[in-house]
Every structure is written in C-alpha cells, then in structure tokens.
Amino acid sequence: MPVTIRDVAQKLGLSIATVSRALDGYPDIALETRQRVQQTAREMGYTPNRAARQLRRKKADAIGYILPSDTPRFADPYYAEFLVGLSDETTHHPFDLLISIASPGNEAEQRIYENWVQSRKVDGFVLNRLRRNDWRIQFLSKQGIPFTAFEHANEALDYPHIMVDNTGGMVELVQHLASAGYRRLAYIGGPEDLILHLERLEGFRRGLETAGLSFDLSLCLAGDLTSDSGYQAVKRIHWLTNPPDAIVCVNDETALGVLHALHEMGLKAGQDVGVAGFDGVQASRHTDPPLTTLDIPVPEIARRLVRMLALEMTHQPQAERQIIIQPRLLVRESTRRNLPG
Amino acid sequence: MPVTIRDVAQKLGLSIATVSRALDGYPDIALETRQRVQQTAREMGYTPNRAARQLRRKKADAIGYILPSDTPRFADPYYAEFLVGLSDETTHHPFDLLISIASPGNEAEQRIYENWVQSRKVDGFVLNRLRRNDWRIQFLSKQGIPFTAFEHANEALDYPHIMVDNTGGMVELVQHLASAGYRRLAYIGGPEDLILHLERLEGFRRGLETAGLSFDLSLCLAGDLTSDSGYQAVKRIHWLTNPPDAIVCVNDETALGVLHALHEMGLKAGQDVGVAGFDGVQASRHTDPPLTTLDIPVPEIARRLVRMLALEMTHQPQAERQIIIQPRLLVRESTRRNLPG
DNA sequence: TTGTAGGCGTTATCAA
DNA sequence: TTGATAACGCCTACAA
Numbered sequence: 001m002p003v004t005i006r007d008v009a010q011k012l013g014l015s016i017a018t019v020s021r022a023l024d025g026y027p028d029i030a031l032e033t034r035q036r037v038q039q040t041a042r043e044m045g046y047t048p049n050r051a052a053r054q055l056r057r058k059k060a061d062a063i064g065y066i067l068p069s070d071t072p073r074f075a076d077p078y079y080a081e082f083l084v085g086l087s088d089e090t091t092h093h094p095f096d097l098l099i100s101i102a103s104p105g106n107e108a109e110q111r112i113y114e115n116w117v118q119s120r121k122v123d124g125f126v127l128n129r130l131r132r133n134d135w136r137i138q139f140l141s142k143q144g145i146p147f148t149a150f151e152h153a154n155e156a157l158d159y160p161h162i163m164v165d166n167t168g169g170m171v172e173l174v175q176h177l178a179s180a181g182y183r184r185l186a187y188i189g190g191p192e193d194l195i196l197h198l199e200r201l202e203g204f205r206r207g208l209e210t211a212g213l214s215f216d217l218s219l220c221l222a223g224d225l226t227s228d229s230g231y232q233a234v235k236r237i238h239w240l241t242n243p244p245d246a247i248v249c250v251n252d253e254t255a256l257g258v259l260h261a262l263h264e265m266g267l268k269a270g271q272d273v274g275v276a277g278f279d280g281v282q283a284s285r286h287t288d289p290p291l292t293t294l295d296i297p298v299p300e301i302a303r304r305l306v307r308m309l310a311l312e313m314t315h316q317p318q319a320e321r322q323i324i325i326q327p328r329l330l331v332r333e334s335t336r337r338n339l340p341g
Numbered sequence: 342m343p344v345t346i347r348d349v350a351q352k353l354g355l356s357i358a359t360v361s362r363a364l365d366g367y368p369d370i371a372l373e374t375r376q377r378v379q380q381t382a383r384e385m386g387y388t389p390n391r392a393a394r395q396l397r398r399k400k401a402d403a404i405g406y407i408l409p410s411d412t413p414r415f416a417d418p419y420y421a422e423f424l425v426g427l428s429d430e431t432t433h434h435p436f437d438l439l440i441s442i443a444s445p446g447n448e449a450e451q452r453i454y455e456n457w458v459q460s461r462k463v464d465g466f467v468l469n470r471l472r473r474n475d476w477r478i479q480f481l482s483k484q485g486i487p488f489t490a491f492e493h494a495n496e497a498l499d500y501p502h503i504m505v506d507n508t509g510g511m512v513e514l515v516q517h518l519a520s521a522g523y524r525r526l527a528y529i530g531g532p533e534d535l536i537l538h539l540e541r542l543e544g545f546r547r548g549l550e551t552a553g554l555s556f557d558l559s560l561c562l563a564g565d566l567t568s569d570s571g572y573q574a575v576k577r578i579h580w581l582t583n584p585p586d587a588i589v590c591v592n593d594e595t596a597l598g599v600l601h602a603l604h605e606m607g608l609k610a611g612q613d614v615g616v617a618g619f620d621g622v623q624a625s626r627h628t629d630p631p632l633t634t635l636d637i638p639v640p641e642i643a644r645r646l647v648r649m650l651a652l653e654m655t656h657q658p659q660a661e662r663q664i665i666i667q668p669r670l671l672v673r674e675s676t677r678r679n680l681p682g
Numbered sequence: 683t684t685g686t687a688g689g690c691g692t693t694a695t696c697a698a
Numbered sequence: 699t700t701g702a703t704a705a706c707g708c709c710t711a712c713a714a
Contacts (some may be wrong), residue, residue: 002458002459002461003459004707004708005707005709006707013686014685015686016685016707016708016709017684017685017686017687017709017710018683018685019686020708020709020710021684021709021710026710028683028684029683029684030683030684031698033683035683045453045455045459046459047456047459047460048460048707049396049461049706049707049708050392050395050401050460050461050462051391051392051393051395051396051401051461051706051707051708052392052396052706052707052709053707053708053709054391054392054395054690054708055390055392055393055396055689055690055691055692055706055707055708056689056690056707056708056709057690057708057709058533058690059390060392063485065631067428077421080418084414086441087408087440087441088442091441091442096376096439096441096462097439097440098438099428099438099440100428100432100437101428101429101432101450102575112390114386115388117343117345118343118344118386118387118388119388119389120343120390121391121392121437127540132606161714174707204687206700207579217640228665229714256627259627260626260627283624283627284629285595285601286601286628287626287627287628287629288627288628288630289627289629304691312711335706345691345692346691346693353703355700356695356700356701356702357691357693357701358690358693358701358702358703358708359699359701361692361693361694361695362700364691366692369699369700371699371700372699372702374700389691389692390690390691390692392690392691392692393690393691393692393693393706394691394692394693395691395692395706396690396691396693396705396706396707397691397693397694397705397706397710398692398706399706412699427688434694570710572685585698654697
C-alpha cells in the first residue's frame, strides 16, 4: 500500500489540505510547518498519486509522440536519434513522454490520436514527417491541443515548428556532385505527399538546373525511406539502358540500402557510382565507404520541439514560432572520384 | 470539453452505472440496452477518462522501461532494437509503455524507480543489462511489483527472465577465430559488474583454453559498451609491444568503434586484425567490412519480455519462467583471412 | 495560518 | 436488469 497524503497528515496531526499546500509551495504556510511536512513526507516516502492528481488538475503531465510508420522503425537511425532527443529533453521537464506507432494516414492513426486526446492521456504532441495537408494538424488545431512539428504543412494554420532548408541543401549537394564529375544523377525519393520528399526533390531539380544537367524522369524513383527500398531501387536502375553515375537519396536510410546493393553487384560506391544521403545519421560515418550526406542535428531538433511544446502548454510566449535550419554538406568517400589526369 | 460518461448517460436517459457496465461488458445488462449504449458512446466519441479509471481501479495500465545508461543511448542499435520490440509488442496489449533513462546504480536511478512505483505510474517493469546483485531486482521483489528481465542476476530470487548462452556463444566464436588462423586475441569488455560482460568474458577464456591459446591479461581491456570505448581501446592496444591479431568485443557497438579506429590507422579489418562483436544488430551488416558477430534476436526477446510481463501482471501462469537463447554465429569478412598458400 | 468540504470521472457495492 | 451512492487521492475555494 503506497503512502497517501492522508497518512502524512495523520502522522503530523495536520489536515490533508495543509500538507498538500505545504508540499506544493503555497505561500500561506508557516515556515516551520512546511519544513516538518516536507521532512515527514520524505521520510515516509510519500509521492502524490498520479492518477488522482491528474484527475483533479485535469492535466496528464505527459506529451505524446506517435511514430508515423506502418512498421516499427525505431531501429531506423533517424527515428532512433529523434527519440533520443525527445526522451532526453523530456527528463528535464515535469512531464512524461508517451510513445506509440501508427501507420500514417490510415484510420488507426486517427483513432489513436483521438483516443489520446479524448481520454486526456497527453497534454500535447510532437509531430514529424508531415504530409501535404496533414490531417493531424487540422485535428489538433481544432481540438485546441498544443503541438509542435518538425517540417511545416497546412500553412494556413499557425503552430510552432522547426524546418530544414531541404531545397537549399539539395541544391548544394547536386552542385558538389556536378563538380566532382558526376553527370547523370538519379533520385530515390519517398512517399509522394511527404513534405520533406517534395522539398528535397524540388531542390534536386533546381540543383540540376543550376549545374546545367538535365532532369530525367526515368531516373526519378519512388521509395519509402527504408534501406530496403533503396536496395530495390538500385536493382531496378540496373536494368536501364543508360544508367546513372550517381544516386541521390531522400534520406540516409535509403542510401544504406543503395550501398548494400552496389556492393552486391560488385560496383564501387564513389568510384563507379556516387551515392549521397540526407540526415547525417551517425551510422553514415561507419558505412563502406563513408556516406556523403546533408547533416541535420536530428536529436537537437527533437529536444527543441519538446522545449517549444513545454512553452506552448504553459501558454508562455515563444521566442520564435518558426525555426529554419541549414543542413551541412558532409562530403565523404561515397561521392569522391579519382578522376584520371 | 471531452465527453464524459455522464453525457452519454444523460443522452440515453440511463444511469451512469448502467452505461459503465454496458461498456465494460458486464453480463447483467439487457442486450438491447448494451447495443444502444455502445452505439451512442461511439457516436459521441466517448472514451473513458484515463486518470479517473486509474484512480478507481488502482491500476496504471502502463508498464515501464528505464534505459540503464548515463547518456541517452537510443541511437545505440542494441537499445533501438530493444525498444522496437517493447513498443511493437505493447501496441498489442491494453497498456502503455513509459520510457525513461537513468544512470545505473546511482541514486537518481533509485529515485525514479521508487517514484514510478509509489506514484503508481506503472504496473510493471521490464529490465535489462542486469548487474551482479542488481538492486532493482531486490527492490521490485520487495515491493511486489511484477517485472521481467533480460539476463539473470540475484539468483536467490525468482522472476521470469530470458537469458542468452553468452558463454557458449563466445566459446564458439573463439574457436572460429582460432581455426581462421588468429592466434593472439584481445578482449574489449564492459563494466565490471554487468552480467553479460562477466558471462561473455568467461566464454572468451574458456574458448581460448579449448583452442589451446593463452589468455593474456594485458590484452583484456575495459570499455563501457560504446563505440567510443572501442575506438579508445584500439588506440591503447596500438602501443603494445606485442599487439593482438584479433579483437573480440563484448558487443557490436564496441566493435563499430574498433573498425573505425583500425580504418584510421590504415589497418585492414579481417586481413590484418580480426574483429568480432556480439548482438547481431542490423548495422553490423553494413559496416566496412561486414562484422562477424554472435546474433541474438533482440527485438524478439523484448517482445517476449512484454508478453511474459503481461501474464505476470494478470497473475496468469507462465509456461516457462526461464528462457535460454542460443546465439547464432555469423561469420563475415571481418574475421576472414586470405592465408597465403 | 489552518481546516472543512466539494468534486474531478470512474467503477463497484448494494438495494430496488 | 437498472439506479443510487460511496469511494479512489488529490486540490482548492471558502470558512474559521
């Protein structure tokens, strides 16, 4: 039987109201009383019952993050790093982090959001991997539930968010590839309505234009952000009559699969075919060969989203409601060619 | 304002008690009434308030996992995969998963366990990375809180757990190394009182014995399961007058750092120095060169721990309270030598 | 400065 | 088969 506020009050010969206030730091308590209460509570190992407190205060003291994926992707370094940031930052706040998974856009996803909101399981949400016209944003806005987001969609609605200059980053990457001597670039993208895919693809096109290279639709393949889809895409590319000499991937995870496939086919990444990713996950340093990528501080972004959400939930003003991050181009061996001469 | 049970009752002209029972599937409700209630509840979007339910039922409907680390290690593939398993399995159960981090053995860790227990935040725990005489086991046992564990410690106490045949696996690995032609093996271990370290080290010694190789204490280095500690260890090894020709690591993450360091030093893993890990994380397939390792089904183990915990919490009998898993030796390029002749 | 008391939304006991 | 009603543990007007 856990010790309740009653037990503490009884032991001290005080009312539970006094104990409650003493512990919560109300000013109208005699200093001596407060100290006695605090000490006794500690000695007895008293911790307020969470459910009772939540019921009374009408707050869950928890925030939620629902991983937008059909299969668990915690092992995907991007998500792993995002979770690092969320969890780590959350430990510095007086609320918990609840995590679940739901396939984006389907009914189960809607139900879980509705359920968490309606049952007051969480007070706010962190979103990422936004889609065009993301229904989550409409839903949470309508419900008046605080949330922060990585990426930006549904631009009519206002909410605190962090975004990456995906387009600019891609332009820079393509420029690098061009100057490294690659001429025929392929792009392996993600789901069609994913904001980050759209922006990165746009950057890819602009980059080609700037570099004076042509955009070939047959070299623009669809994936789903998994390494497996990168692997499959390379196998498809293999059959083309006029194959690319470099492959730009929507994210690092896709690029890992590409490296794997090239390896199997006996092609040397970098030398034979350039490969680049996006995100700058840790694993990209250890690949064979090390992967060129556009680095974004994923854990730090997640941390910041939590901090912004904390402000939002307590109705404090945000310094900035929109933060834009510049990705950093990391050139590694996977896009280095030893040109003859 | 979320809709409460009162709203539903009022709309139907029934008492809240009836609504509650109809929804919870009690038998003493007219079939027609039940159907009306269920439909109306659905239409109104009613979901029971979690806090109220918890308070009344004295259950949190949540399980906890506290990552035993001083720094967030979600990006460590081992933990990432463990979390995949926990989260994925939890979605199939009527409870949530709460996650936090705490440095093992220190006071903050104790406080967080005590807090979660005392405030009834969770109904049970999943533990891993057990230590010799792990205080968590004593504490939870004494409190009567259900838990399941990966690894086995405090053998006087009985609790459902899964363990790996660490020792046997290591013996097999060392045998493989010996027959591949490696003669001077180093071992990079983990914290001294970590069960898995102790068992794996024991296996390493026995393996050497079996293979007729000698155990050299100066080749037995301490690490902390991070890739960084693997990296550092190689740098120390570098200064030895009689360096090893193979490095066995307590886990894959350590081995990643070893590969990195060898790379930097211009040594070819496999050819010049054999490298092996333990755990079989996904990333081990993509390293340069692919890593030899002892594979254990980490996500599946985590899933199973949740299932076992679910039984434990509902006082159902366990089929087996102890499950032993045999690691599978995956021989890859990092321990393949092209011997002359 | 402290105590009394009502109620947060549910579930469970008892009576009708 | 259904309806009052009393908790669960805590917080907070309001009264003393």
